[in-house]
Amino acid sequence: MEILQNFMGPGAIETMKRINENGNVVGTIIVNSEGFPETTTLDSLTAATYSTHLRTLSHLASNALKEIDVMDDLVALRLVSRKAEAVVAPDPEFHLIVVMRRK
């Protein structure tokens, strides 16, 4: 809960509550700057697997974008698979991951 309070601004707890109550959302993960899933609604193995991979993908995507346009920044990365969608939003202090069912 430390990241939520310290880095995500006053309305963050409410916002996370609303995201988690959305029927399409399977789960959320807040990954700290060391890659540890600090807060999650998923089981720890799934959270750790998503955290490790999506954090790496997010860093690689950011680097790729810098090579294309040094003035551009990654806002979000979305993995669409047959069964689900995972969105990772990067921040210097944390990564927010939201996993949803495919509509």
Place this chain on the structure above:
Amino acid sequence: MEILQNFMGPGAIETMKRINENGNVVGTIIVNSEGFPETTTLDSLTAATYSTHLRTLSHLASNALKEIDVMDDLVALRLVSRKAEAVVAPDPEFHLIVVMRRK
């Protein structure tokens, strides 16, 4: 044009024409299985940079998904940045990349 005719099915040329005529689309790239941008509407340097990075990201994302659910498959990967959006759709024979302006 080889991939378009051999692997992307009869309507592919028309579909690519329609995508390229969309005002939001900055450019498209069809990357062959060796990672070479075979057909593109972008300049060759930009096409090569996008092809190299998005193909790597797409492979990593596919592997990540297999660790989470071995029965799942990547359908598309979307990079949303401040200035643009790039979507890569993987296929065993090629990768289709579409670069769009941010709405």
